[in-house]
Amino acid sequence: MKILSVGSVAFDSIKTPFGEAKNLLGGSATYFSLAARFFATPAIVAVVGQDFTDEHRQIFTKNDIDVSGLVKLPGKTFAWGGEYGFDLNTRQTLFTHLNVFENFKPQLHEEHQNAPFVFLGNIQPNLQKLVLNQIKHPKLVGLDTMNLWIQNTPTELAEVLKLIDVLVINDSEARQLSQEHNLAKAAKKIRLMMRPQAVLVIKQGEHGLLMFYNNTIFNLPGYLLEDVFDPTGAGDSFAGGFMGYLAQAGEITEANLKRACVFGSVVASFCVEDFGTKRLETLTKQDIDQRFAQFKQLTYFELH
Protein backbone atom coordinates (compact mmCIF):
# COMPACT_ATOMS: atom_id res chain seq x y z
CA MET A 1 0.00 0.00 0.00
CA LYS A 2 1.31 3.42 -0.98
CA ILE A 3 1.76 5.95 1.79
CA LEU A 4 2.57 9.52 0.94
CA SER A 5 4.69 11.69 3.20
CA VAL A 6 4.79 15.42 2.60
CA GLY A 7 7.35 17.31 4.64
CA SER A 8 10.99 18.18 4.90
CA VAL A 9 14.18 16.54 3.73
CA ALA A 10 16.98 18.28 5.58
CA PHE A 11 20.59 18.22 6.65
CA ASP A 12 20.80 18.05 10.43
CA SER A 13 23.71 18.97 12.66
CA ILE A 14 23.21 17.40 16.03
CA LYS A 15 24.97 17.73 19.37
CA THR A 16 24.12 15.37 22.22
CA PRO A 17 25.96 14.65 25.49
CA PHE A 18 27.39 11.60 23.69
CA GLY A 19 28.88 13.28 20.66
CA GLU A 20 28.07 15.30 17.60
CA ALA A 21 27.48 14.82 13.91
CA LYS A 22 27.11 17.26 11.04
CA ASN A 23 25.02 17.30 7.86
CA LEU A 24 23.17 14.08 8.52
CA LEU A 25 20.27 13.35 6.21
CA GLY A 26 17.18 14.22 8.23
CA GLY A 27 13.84 15.96 8.05
CA SER A 28 10.31 14.78 8.79
CA ALA A 29 9.70 13.07 5.42
CA THR A 30 13.03 11.22 5.71
CA TYR A 31 12.36 9.74 9.14
CA PHE A 32 8.72 9.08 8.34
CA SER A 33 9.46 7.12 5.17
CA LEU A 34 12.39 5.16 6.63
CA ALA A 35 10.04 4.07 9.43
CA ALA A 36 6.97 3.41 7.26
CA ARG A 37 8.85 1.23 4.76
CA PHE A 38 8.58 -1.83 7.01
CA PHE A 39 4.81 -1.85 6.55
CA ALA A 40 3.98 -0.07 3.29
CA THR A 41 5.57 1.63 0.26
CA PRO A 42 6.44 5.20 1.20
CA ALA A 43 6.58 8.04 -1.30
CA ILE A 44 8.23 11.33 -0.45
CA VAL A 45 7.00 14.75 -1.51
CA ALA A 46 9.69 17.27 -0.57
CA VAL A 47 12.24 19.70 -1.92
CA VAL A 48 16.05 19.56 -1.80
CA GLY A 49 18.89 21.76 -3.04
CA GLN A 50 21.96 21.20 -5.22
CA ASP A 51 23.90 19.84 -2.24
CA PHE A 52 21.62 16.79 -2.21
CA THR A 53 23.68 14.09 -3.91
CA ASP A 54 22.98 10.75 -5.54
CA GLU A 55 24.34 9.10 -2.41
CA HIS A 56 21.68 10.81 -0.37
CA ARG A 57 19.05 9.74 -2.89
CA GLN A 58 20.23 6.14 -2.65
CA ILE A 59 19.42 6.04 1.07
CA PHE A 60 15.82 6.28 -0.08
CA THR A 61 15.89 4.26 -3.30
CA LYS A 62 17.75 1.28 -1.86
CA ASN A 63 14.97 1.09 0.74
CA ASP A 64 12.28 1.10 -1.95
CA ILE A 65 11.12 4.59 -1.11
CA ASP A 66 9.53 6.38 -4.05
CA VAL A 67 11.40 9.67 -4.63
CA SER A 68 9.55 10.71 -7.78
CA GLY A 69 8.06 13.55 -5.73
CA LEU A 70 11.43 14.78 -4.50
CA VAL A 71 12.14 18.04 -6.34
CA LYS A 72 15.68 19.38 -6.66
CA LEU A 73 15.93 23.16 -6.93
CA PRO A 74 18.77 25.65 -7.29
CA GLY A 75 20.09 26.58 -3.87
CA LYS A 76 20.81 24.65 -0.70
CA THR A 77 18.80 22.03 1.17
CA PHE A 78 16.98 22.96 4.39
CA ALA A 79 19.54 22.79 7.22
CA TRP A 80 18.90 22.51 10.93
CA GLY A 81 21.22 22.45 13.94
CA GLY A 82 20.24 21.47 17.46
CA GLU A 83 21.76 20.60 20.80
CA TYR A 84 20.29 18.33 23.47
CA GLY A 85 20.62 18.78 27.24
CA PHE A 86 22.20 16.13 29.47
CA ASP A 87 18.95 14.21 30.01
CA LEU A 88 17.98 14.49 26.30
CA ASN A 89 14.61 15.93 27.25
CA THR A 90 15.48 19.51 26.39
CA ARG A 91 16.55 20.68 22.95
CA GLN A 92 17.92 24.00 21.80
CA THR A 93 17.77 24.96 18.14
CA LEU A 94 21.18 26.32 17.12
CA PHE A 95 20.20 27.37 13.58
CA THR A 96 17.46 26.93 10.99
CA HIS A 97 18.29 27.67 7.35
CA LEU A 98 15.11 27.12 5.36
CA ASN A 99 16.93 27.56 2.02
CA VAL A 100 14.96 25.91 -0.84
CA PHE A 101 12.30 24.85 1.67
CA GLU A 102 11.21 28.46 2.04
CA ASN A 103 9.30 28.42 -1.23
CA PHE A 104 8.13 24.82 -1.04
CA LYS A 105 4.76 24.52 -2.81
CA PRO A 106 4.06 20.80 -3.05
CA GLN A 107 2.57 19.75 -6.41
CA LEU A 108 1.57 16.10 -6.50
CA HIS A 109 1.80 14.09 -9.71
CA GLU A 110 -1.13 11.92 -10.67
CA GLU A 111 -0.03 8.69 -9.00
CA HIS A 112 0.55 10.51 -5.74
CA GLN A 113 -2.83 12.20 -5.99
CA ASN A 114 -4.32 8.71 -5.81
CA ALA A 115 -2.45 7.69 -2.62
CA PRO A 116 -4.98 6.48 -0.03
CA PHE A 117 -2.69 7.10 2.99
CA VAL A 118 -1.15 10.52 3.46
CA PHE A 119 0.94 12.05 6.20
CA LEU A 120 1.18 15.82 6.30
CA GLY A 121 4.43 16.50 8.11
CA ASN A 122 5.08 19.59 10.16
CA ILE A 123 4.77 22.39 7.56
CA GLN A 124 2.65 25.55 7.31
CA PRO A 125 -1.06 24.58 7.70
CA ASN A 126 -1.97 26.27 4.41
CA LEU A 127 0.54 24.05 2.60
CA GLN A 128 -0.90 21.02 4.36
CA LYS A 129 -4.31 22.05 3.04
CA LEU A 130 -2.88 22.63 -0.43
CA VAL A 131 -1.65 19.03 -0.47
CA LEU A 132 -4.88 17.68 0.93
CA ASN A 133 -6.87 19.36 -1.86
CA GLN A 134 -4.83 17.41 -4.39
CA ILE A 135 -5.60 14.01 -2.85
CA LYS A 136 -8.41 12.39 -4.78
CA HIS A 137 -9.47 9.47 -2.58
CA PRO A 138 -7.99 9.89 0.88
CA LYS A 139 -8.54 6.92 3.15
CA LEU A 140 -6.52 8.13 6.12
CA VAL A 141 -4.79 11.47 6.47
CA GLY A 142 -2.42 12.09 9.37
CA LEU A 143 -1.06 15.45 10.44
CA ASP A 144 1.75 16.81 12.56
CA THR A 145 2.20 20.42 13.62
CA MET A 146 4.33 22.48 15.99
CA ASN A 147 4.35 25.42 18.41
CA LEU A 148 5.16 27.89 15.60
CA TRP A 149 1.93 27.16 13.69
CA ILE A 150 -0.17 26.86 16.83
CA GLN A 151 0.93 30.35 17.77
CA ASN A 152 1.23 32.11 14.42
CA THR A 153 -1.43 30.52 12.20
CA PRO A 154 -4.17 29.26 14.54
CA THR A 155 -7.01 29.94 12.07
CA GLU A 156 -5.32 28.05 9.22
CA LEU A 157 -4.45 25.21 11.60
CA ALA A 158 -8.03 25.03 12.88
CA GLU A 159 -9.23 24.73 9.28
CA VAL A 160 -6.94 21.86 8.38
CA LEU A 161 -7.67 20.08 11.70
CA LYS A 162 -11.29 19.72 10.59
CA LEU A 163 -10.21 17.87 7.44
CA ILE A 164 -7.86 15.18 8.73
CA ASP A 165 -8.22 11.76 10.38
CA VAL A 166 -5.24 11.52 12.73
CA LEU A 167 -3.45 14.25 14.65
CA VAL A 168 -0.06 13.28 16.10
CA ILE A 169 1.41 15.89 18.44
CA ASN A 170 3.52 15.95 21.57
CA ASP A 171 2.32 16.84 25.05
CA SER A 172 3.61 20.42 25.09
CA GLU A 173 1.94 21.09 21.73
CA ALA A 174 -1.30 19.57 23.04
CA ARG A 175 -1.15 21.86 26.05
CA GLN A 176 -0.46 24.89 23.88
CA LEU A 177 -3.20 24.08 21.37
CA SER A 178 -5.82 23.50 24.07
CA GLN A 179 -4.64 25.99 26.68
CA GLU A 180 -5.04 23.18 29.23
CA HIS A 181 -2.24 21.73 31.32
CA ASN A 182 -4.03 18.48 32.19
CA LEU A 183 -3.73 16.12 29.22
CA ALA A 184 -7.15 14.50 29.71
CA LYS A 185 -8.76 17.93 29.52
CA ALA A 186 -6.44 19.01 26.71
CA ALA A 187 -7.45 15.96 24.67
CA LYS A 188 -11.15 16.70 25.15
CA LYS A 189 -10.73 20.23 23.87
CA ILE A 190 -8.58 19.23 20.91
CA ARG A 191 -11.02 16.52 19.87
CA LEU A 192 -13.73 19.16 19.64
CA MET A 193 -11.57 20.89 17.02
CA MET A 194 -11.53 17.70 14.94
CA ARG A 195 -14.09 15.45 13.30
CA PRO A 196 -15.83 13.21 15.86
CA GLN A 197 -14.33 10.01 14.46
CA ALA A 198 -10.80 11.43 14.22
CA VAL A 199 -7.89 9.96 16.17
CA LEU A 200 -5.70 12.00 18.52
CA VAL A 201 -2.28 10.77 19.55
CA ILE A 202 -0.40 12.73 22.22
CA LYS A 203 3.27 11.72 22.43
CA GLN A 204 4.98 12.05 25.81
CA GLY A 205 8.57 11.35 24.83
CA GLU A 206 10.20 8.73 27.06
CA HIS A 207 6.90 8.46 28.96
CA GLY A 208 5.04 6.96 26.03
CA LEU A 209 1.78 8.16 24.57
CA LEU A 210 -1.95 8.58 24.88
CA MET A 211 -4.32 7.75 22.02
CA PHE A 212 -7.93 8.87 21.89
CA TYR A 213 -10.44 7.31 19.48
CA ASN A 214 -14.21 7.29 19.91
CA ASN A 215 -14.72 6.31 23.56
CA THR A 216 -11.37 4.58 23.80
CA ILE A 217 -8.27 5.86 25.56
CA PHE A 218 -5.05 3.91 25.09
CA ASN A 219 -2.06 4.61 27.30
CA LEU A 220 1.23 3.09 26.25
CA PRO A 221 4.39 3.63 28.32
CA GLY A 222 7.67 4.42 26.62
CA TYR A 223 9.90 1.47 25.77
CA LEU A 224 12.59 1.45 28.46
CA LEU A 225 16.01 1.96 26.89
CA GLU A 226 19.40 1.90 28.56
CA ASP A 227 21.07 3.99 25.89
CA VAL A 228 19.47 6.88 24.10
CA PHE A 229 21.94 8.61 21.81
CA ASP A 230 19.92 11.02 19.73
CA PRO A 231 16.19 11.74 20.02
CA THR A 232 16.11 13.50 16.61
CA GLY A 233 13.45 12.00 14.37
CA ALA A 234 11.73 9.98 17.10
CA GLY A 235 8.40 11.76 16.53
CA ASP A 236 8.45 11.31 12.76
CA SER A 237 9.60 7.69 13.11
CA PHE A 238 6.66 7.12 15.41
CA ALA A 239 4.31 8.63 12.83
CA GLY A 240 5.89 6.49 10.10
CA GLY A 241 5.47 3.27 12.04
CA PHE A 242 1.97 4.25 13.16
CA MET A 243 0.64 5.29 9.74
CA GLY A 244 2.62 2.56 7.97
CA TYR A 245 1.06 -0.17 10.07
CA LEU A 246 -2.43 1.24 9.48
CA ALA A 247 -1.76 1.31 5.74
CA GLN A 248 -0.69 -2.33 5.92
CA ALA A 249 -3.61 -3.36 8.14
CA GLY A 250 -6.06 -1.56 5.87
CA GLU A 251 -8.89 -1.19 8.34
CA ILE A 252 -9.05 1.55 10.96
CA THR A 253 -10.23 -0.39 14.00
CA GLU A 254 -9.55 0.14 17.68
CA ALA A 255 -7.31 -2.94 17.80
CA ASN A 256 -5.35 -1.82 14.73
CA LEU A 257 -4.94 1.70 16.09
CA LYS A 258 -3.54 0.34 19.35
CA ARG A 259 -1.12 -1.93 17.53
CA ALA A 260 -0.17 1.02 15.31
CA CYS A 261 0.76 2.93 18.47
CA VAL A 262 2.97 0.06 19.57
CA PHE A 263 4.64 -0.35 16.16
CA GLY A 264 5.22 3.41 16.00
CA SER A 265 6.77 3.38 19.47
CA VAL A 266 8.94 0.39 18.60
CA VAL A 267 10.38 2.04 15.47
CA ALA A 268 10.93 5.31 17.36
CA SER A 269 12.71 3.42 20.16
CA PHE A 270 15.18 2.04 17.62
CA CYS A 271 15.60 5.43 15.94
CA VAL A 272 17.00 7.06 19.10
CA GLU A 273 19.62 4.35 19.64
CA ASP A 274 22.05 5.97 17.20
CA PHE A 275 22.71 9.27 15.48
CA GLY A 276 20.33 10.46 12.78
CA THR A 277 18.87 7.75 10.55
CA LYS A 278 21.73 5.31 11.18
CA ARG A 279 19.76 2.78 13.20
CA LEU A 280 16.67 3.02 11.00
CA GLU A 281 18.83 2.16 7.99
CA THR A 282 20.06 -1.11 9.50
CA LEU A 283 16.76 -2.01 11.16
CA THR A 284 14.91 -5.18 10.09
CA LYS A 285 11.29 -6.25 10.36
CA GLN A 286 12.51 -9.05 12.62
CA ASP A 287 14.00 -6.51 15.06
CA ILE A 288 10.69 -4.69 15.07
CA ASP A 289 8.57 -7.80 15.65
CA GLN A 290 10.84 -8.92 18.46
CA ARG A 291 10.58 -5.62 20.30
CA PHE A 292 6.83 -5.53 19.65
CA ALA A 293 6.55 -8.82 21.55
CA GLN A 294 8.77 -7.45 24.34
CA PHE A 295 6.46 -4.45 24.59
CA LYS A 296 3.60 -6.83 25.18
CA GLN A 297 5.54 -8.54 27.99
CA LEU A 298 6.43 -5.19 29.47
CA THR A 299 2.85 -3.95 29.75
CA TYR A 300 0.70 -7.05 30.10
CA PHE A 301 -1.07 -8.05 33.28
CA GLU A 302 -3.84 -10.52 33.94
CA LEU A 303 -7.16 -9.47 35.41
CA HIS A 304 -7.41 -12.52 37.73
Added chain:
Amino acid sequence: MKILSVGSVAFDSIKTPFGEAKNLLGGSATYFSLAARFFATPAIVAVVGQDFTDEHRQIFTKNDIDVSGLVKLPGKTFAWGGEYGFDLNTRQTLFTHLNVFENFKPQLHEEHQNAPFVFLGNIQPNLQKLVLNQIKHPKLVGLDTMNLWIQNTPTELAEVLKLIDVLVINDSEARQLSQEHNLAKAAKKIRLMMRPQAVLVIKQGEHGLLMFYNNTIFNLPGYLLEDVFDPTGAGDSFAGGFMGYLAQAGEITEANLKRACVFGSVVASFCVEDFGTKRLETLTKQDIDQRFAQFKQLTYFELH
Protein backbone atom coordinates in the same frame (compact mmCIF):
# COMPACT_ATOMS: atom_id res chain seq x y z
CA MET B 1 -3.95 -11.34 56.60
CA LYS B 2 -2.23 -8.90 58.95
CA ILE B 3 -0.06 -6.25 57.38
CA LEU B 4 2.08 -4.08 59.59
CA SER B 5 2.91 -0.51 58.69
CA VAL B 6 5.64 1.29 60.58
CA GLY B 7 5.94 4.98 59.85
CA SER B 8 4.49 8.37 60.59
CA VAL B 9 1.09 9.58 61.65
CA ALA B 10 1.11 13.32 61.09
CA PHE B 11 -0.90 16.48 60.74
CA ASP B 12 -0.48 17.92 57.26
CA SER B 13 -1.09 21.45 56.08
CA ILE B 14 -1.40 21.46 52.32
CA LYS B 15 -1.61 24.18 49.70
CA THR B 16 -2.39 23.31 46.10
CA PRO B 17 -3.46 25.53 43.18
CA PHE B 18 -7.02 24.43 44.00
CA GLY B 19 -7.18 25.39 47.65
CA GLU B 20 -5.65 24.70 51.01
CA ALA B 21 -6.36 22.68 54.12
CA LYS B 22 -4.78 22.63 57.57
CA ASN B 23 -4.07 19.90 60.10
CA LEU B 24 -5.34 17.02 58.00
CA LEU B 25 -4.60 13.56 59.34
CA GLY B 26 -1.68 12.33 57.24
CA GLY B 27 1.64 10.54 57.45
CA SER B 28 2.97 7.46 55.70
CA ALA B 29 1.37 4.89 58.04
CA THR B 30 -2.00 6.64 57.73
CA TYR B 31 -2.12 6.58 53.93
CA PHE B 32 -0.60 3.12 53.78
CA SER B 33 -3.16 1.55 56.09
CA LEU B 34 -6.15 3.34 54.60
CA ALA B 35 -5.08 1.94 51.22
CA ALA B 36 -4.16 -1.56 52.41
CA ARG B 37 -7.44 -2.12 54.28
CA PHE B 38 -9.24 -3.10 51.06
CA PHE B 39 -7.10 -6.21 50.79
CA ALA B 40 -5.80 -7.09 54.28
CA THR B 41 -5.98 -6.05 57.93
CA PRO B 42 -3.56 -3.21 58.52
CA ALA B 43 -1.90 -2.52 61.84
CA ILE B 44 -0.17 0.76 62.53
CA VAL B 45 3.03 1.21 64.50
CA ALA B 46 3.56 4.92 65.03
CA VAL B 47 3.67 7.68 67.61
CA VAL B 48 1.31 10.62 68.13
CA GLY B 49 1.07 13.54 70.55
CA GLN B 50 -1.60 14.84 72.89
CA ASP B 51 -3.29 16.73 70.04
CA PHE B 52 -4.28 13.39 68.50
CA THR B 53 -7.94 13.01 69.49
CA ASP B 54 -10.42 10.15 69.66
CA GLU B 55 -11.94 11.46 66.45
CA HIS B 56 -8.62 11.00 64.71
CA ARG B 57 -8.34 7.51 66.16
CA GLN B 58 -11.80 6.65 64.88
CA ILE B 59 -10.72 7.29 61.29
CA PHE B 60 -8.57 4.18 61.77
CA THR B 61 -10.78 2.07 64.01
CA LYS B 62 -13.94 2.48 61.97
CA ASN B 63 -11.95 1.16 59.00
CA ASP B 64 -10.83 -1.91 60.99
CA ILE B 65 -7.25 -0.70 61.24
CA ASP B 66 -5.44 -2.08 64.31
CA VAL B 67 -4.12 0.88 66.34
CA SER B 68 -2.80 -1.15 69.27
CA GLY B 69 0.70 -0.11 68.14
CA LEU B 70 -0.14 3.58 68.05
CA VAL B 71 1.62 5.17 71.02
CA LYS B 72 0.48 8.51 72.46
CA LEU B 73 3.23 10.56 74.08
CA PRO B 74 3.39 13.93 75.82
CA GLY B 75 3.96 16.65 73.25
CA LYS B 76 2.61 17.35 69.79
CA THR B 77 2.11 15.10 66.77
CA PHE B 78 4.51 15.32 63.85
CA ALA B 79 3.37 18.23 61.66
CA TRP B 80 4.22 18.91 58.04
CA GLY B 81 3.35 21.75 55.69
CA GLY B 82 3.81 21.74 51.92
CA GLU B 83 2.83 23.68 48.85
CA TYR B 84 2.44 22.31 45.32
CA GLY B 85 3.29 24.15 42.10
CA PHE B 86 0.70 24.80 39.39
CA ASP B 87 1.26 21.47 37.62
CA LEU B 88 1.36 19.53 40.95
CA ASN B 89 4.68 18.00 39.98
CA THR B 90 6.78 20.21 42.20
CA ARG B 91 6.41 20.43 45.95
CA GLN B 92 7.96 22.81 48.42
CA THR B 93 8.12 21.88 52.10
CA LEU B 94 6.96 24.87 54.15
CA PHE B 95 7.70 23.38 57.58
CA THR B 96 8.53 20.10 59.30
CA HIS B 97 7.94 19.83 63.05
CA LEU B 98 9.04 16.35 64.08
CA ASN B 99 7.69 16.81 67.63
CA VAL B 100 7.08 13.42 69.32
CA PHE B 101 8.30 11.69 66.15
CA GLU B 102 11.84 12.84 66.90
CA ASN B 103 12.35 10.17 69.55
CA PHE B 104 10.29 7.44 67.88
CA LYS B 105 11.75 4.03 68.79
CA PRO B 106 9.24 1.48 67.55
CA GLN B 107 8.69 -1.42 69.98
CA LEU B 108 6.42 -4.13 68.58
CA HIS B 109 4.12 -6.13 70.83
CA GLU B 110 4.01 -9.87 70.39
CA GLU B 111 1.15 -10.09 67.93
CA HIS B 112 2.82 -7.52 65.69
CA GLN B 113 6.12 -9.38 65.91
CA ASN B 114 4.34 -12.26 64.21
CA ALA B 115 3.02 -10.21 61.28
CA PRO B 116 4.07 -11.85 58.01
CA PHE B 117 3.74 -8.70 55.88
CA VAL B 118 5.56 -5.56 56.96
CA PHE B 119 6.00 -2.16 55.37
CA LEU B 120 8.80 0.00 56.68
CA GLY B 121 7.72 3.55 55.86
CA ASN B 122 10.11 6.37 55.21
CA ILE B 123 12.00 6.63 58.53
CA GLN B 124 15.69 6.53 59.49
CA PRO B 125 17.23 3.28 58.10
CA ASN B 126 18.47 2.27 61.58
CA LEU B 127 14.92 2.43 62.88
CA GLN B 128 13.75 0.37 59.94
CA LYS B 129 16.35 -2.23 60.89
CA LEU B 130 15.31 -2.05 64.54
CA VAL B 131 11.76 -2.96 63.49
CA LEU B 132 12.89 -5.68 61.13
CA ASN B 133 14.88 -7.34 63.93
CA GLN B 134 11.67 -7.68 65.92
CA ILE B 135 9.76 -9.48 63.17
CA LYS B 136 9.87 -13.20 63.86
CA HIS B 137 8.63 -14.74 60.59
CA PRO B 138 8.69 -12.14 57.86
CA LYS B 139 7.12 -13.29 54.62
CA LEU B 140 7.41 -10.03 52.70
CA VAL B 141 9.05 -6.83 53.88
CA GLY B 142 8.64 -3.62 51.90
CA LEU B 143 10.64 -0.46 52.35
CA ASP B 144 10.40 3.18 51.41
CA THR B 145 13.13 5.77 51.82
CA MET B 146 13.90 9.35 50.78
CA ASN B 147 16.60 11.75 49.60
CA LEU B 148 17.52 12.66 53.21
CA TRP B 149 18.55 9.08 54.12
CA ILE B 150 20.15 8.41 50.74
CA GLN B 151 22.39 11.40 51.33
CA ASN B 152 22.95 11.34 55.10
CA THR B 153 22.91 7.66 56.05
CA PRO B 154 23.99 5.71 52.95
CA THR B 155 25.76 2.96 54.95
CA GLU B 156 22.76 2.29 57.18
CA LEU B 157 20.48 2.36 54.16
CA ALA B 158 22.72 -0.08 52.26
CA GLU B 159 22.55 -2.45 55.23
CA VAL B 160 18.76 -2.48 55.43
CA LEU B 161 18.43 -2.77 51.64
CA LYS B 162 20.12 -6.17 51.87
CA LEU B 163 17.44 -7.41 54.27
CA ILE B 164 14.18 -6.51 52.57
CA ASP B 165 12.05 -7.95 49.75
CA VAL B 166 10.51 -4.91 48.07
CA LEU B 167 11.91 -1.43 47.62
CA VAL B 168 9.39 1.22 46.58
CA ILE B 169 10.96 4.56 45.64
CA ASN B 170 10.32 7.34 43.18
CA ASP B 171 12.38 8.11 40.09
CA SER B 172 14.40 10.98 41.57
CA GLU B 173 15.30 8.82 44.59
CA ALA B 174 16.31 5.99 42.25
CA ARG B 175 18.56 8.37 40.34
CA GLN B 176 20.10 9.69 43.53
CA LEU B 177 20.63 6.24 45.03
CA SER B 178 22.26 4.86 41.87
CA GLN B 179 23.98 7.99 40.61
CA GLU B 180 22.50 7.14 37.19
CA HIS B 181 20.08 9.33 35.27
CA ASN B 182 18.79 6.57 32.98
CA LEU B 183 16.23 4.53 34.90
CA ALA B 184 17.11 1.21 33.26
CA LYS B 185 20.72 1.66 34.37
CA ALA B 186 19.62 3.03 37.75
CA ALA B 187 17.49 -0.06 38.34
CA LYS B 188 20.37 -2.40 37.49
CA LYS B 189 22.63 -0.70 40.02
CA ILE B 190 20.02 -0.61 42.75
CA ARG B 191 19.17 -4.28 42.27
CA LEU B 192 22.81 -5.11 42.94
CA MET B 193 22.37 -3.48 46.35
CA MET B 194 19.50 -5.84 47.12
CA ARG B 195 18.97 -9.58 47.34
CA PRO B 196 18.73 -11.17 43.88
CA GLN B 197 15.09 -12.16 44.32
CA ALA B 198 14.04 -8.77 45.68
CA VAL B 199 11.52 -6.56 43.89
CA LEU B 200 12.22 -2.97 42.87
CA VAL B 201 9.40 -0.55 42.11
CA ILE B 202 10.28 2.86 40.71
CA LYS B 203 7.34 5.27 40.84
CA GLN B 204 7.19 7.98 38.18
CA GLY B 205 4.30 10.06 39.50
CA GLU B 206 1.70 10.78 36.81
CA HIS B 207 3.83 8.76 34.37
CA GLY B 208 3.24 5.49 36.18
CA LEU B 209 5.85 3.04 37.32
CA LEU B 210 8.49 0.47 36.51
CA MET B 211 8.72 -2.82 38.38
CA PHE B 212 11.75 -5.11 38.26
CA TYR B 213 11.59 -8.71 39.44
CA ASN B 214 13.89 -11.53 38.35
CA ASN B 215 14.12 -11.11 34.58
CA THR B 216 10.81 -9.32 34.34
CA ILE B 217 10.28 -5.62 33.76
CA PHE B 218 6.75 -4.29 34.08
CA ASN B 219 5.92 -0.80 32.87
CA LEU B 220 2.55 0.59 33.88
CA PRO B 221 1.45 4.06 32.76
CA GLY B 222 -0.22 6.43 35.21
CA TYR B 223 -4.00 6.34 35.33
CA LEU B 224 -5.13 9.39 33.35
CA LEU B 225 -7.09 11.74 35.59
CA GLU B 226 -8.87 14.96 34.66
CA ASP B 227 -8.74 16.37 38.16
CA VAL B 228 -5.85 15.97 40.54
CA PHE B 229 -6.42 17.99 43.68
CA ASP B 230 -3.72 16.91 46.09
CA PRO B 231 -0.85 14.49 45.40
CA THR B 232 -0.05 14.11 49.12
CA GLY B 233 -0.04 10.47 50.16
CA ALA B 234 -0.08 9.05 46.62
CA GLY B 235 3.19 7.17 47.17
CA ASP B 236 2.11 5.62 50.48
CA SER B 237 -1.32 4.78 49.09
CA PHE B 238 0.42 3.01 46.24
CA ALA B 239 2.54 1.06 48.71
CA GLY B 240 -0.58 0.20 50.75
CA GLY B 241 -2.49 -1.09 47.73
CA PHE B 242 0.58 -2.92 46.43
CA MET B 243 1.56 -4.64 49.67
CA GLY B 244 -2.07 -5.14 50.69
CA TYR B 245 -2.87 -6.99 47.49
CA LEU B 246 0.21 -9.21 47.90
CA ALA B 247 -0.83 -9.99 51.47
CA GLN B 248 -4.26 -10.98 50.21
CA ALA B 249 -2.90 -12.98 47.28
CA GLY B 250 -0.45 -14.78 49.55
CA GLU B 251 2.01 -15.90 46.90
CA ILE B 252 4.71 -13.67 45.45
CA THR B 253 4.47 -14.51 41.76
CA GLU B 254 5.14 -12.39 38.69
CA ALA B 255 1.41 -12.20 37.90
CA ASN B 256 0.54 -11.17 41.46
CA LEU B 257 3.29 -8.56 41.55
CA LYS B 258 2.00 -7.01 38.33
CA ARG B 259 -1.55 -6.94 39.63
CA ALA B 260 -0.24 -5.48 42.90
CA CYS B 261 1.28 -2.64 40.86
CA VAL B 262 -2.08 -2.00 39.22
CA PHE B 263 -4.04 -2.14 42.50
CA GLY B 264 -1.50 0.19 44.11
CA SER B 265 -1.79 2.63 41.20
CA VAL B 266 -5.59 2.47 41.33
CA VAL B 267 -5.75 3.31 45.04
CA ALA B 268 -3.19 6.11 44.57
CA SER B 269 -5.20 7.52 41.67
CA PHE B 270 -8.24 7.82 43.95
CA CYS B 271 -6.16 9.29 46.76
CA VAL B 272 -5.15 12.34 44.73
CA GLU B 273 -8.73 13.18 43.72
CA ASP B 274 -9.38 15.05 46.98
CA PHE B 275 -7.52 16.66 49.86
CA GLY B 276 -5.67 14.46 52.32
CA THR B 277 -7.31 11.12 53.12
CA LYS B 278 -10.81 12.32 52.20
CA ARG B 279 -11.24 10.19 49.08
CA LEU B 280 -9.58 7.12 50.61
CA GLU B 281 -12.11 7.28 53.46
CA THR B 282 -15.11 7.10 51.14
CA LEU B 283 -13.53 4.66 48.70
CA THR B 284 -15.08 1.19 48.20
CA LYS B 285 -13.70 -2.08 46.91
CA GLN B 286 -16.19 -1.79 44.07
CA ASP B 287 -14.67 1.57 43.01
CA ILE B 288 -11.25 -0.08 43.04
CA ASP B 289 -12.29 -3.12 41.03
CA GLN B 290 -14.01 -0.94 38.46
CA ARG B 291 -10.96 1.23 37.91
CA PHE B 292 -8.73 -1.87 37.87
CA ALA B 293 -10.78 -3.10 34.90
CA GLN B 294 -10.54 0.34 33.24
CA PHE B 295 -6.77 0.19 33.67
CA LYS B 296 -6.78 -3.05 31.74
CA GLN B 297 -8.77 -1.42 28.92
CA LEU B 298 -6.43 1.53 28.95
CA THR B 299 -3.26 -0.51 28.47
CA TYR B 300 -4.31 -3.66 26.64
CA PHE B 301 -3.44 -4.41 23.04
CA GLU B 302 -3.57 -7.60 21.03
CA LEU B 303 -0.49 -9.10 19.46
CA HIS B 304 -2.28 -10.02 16.21
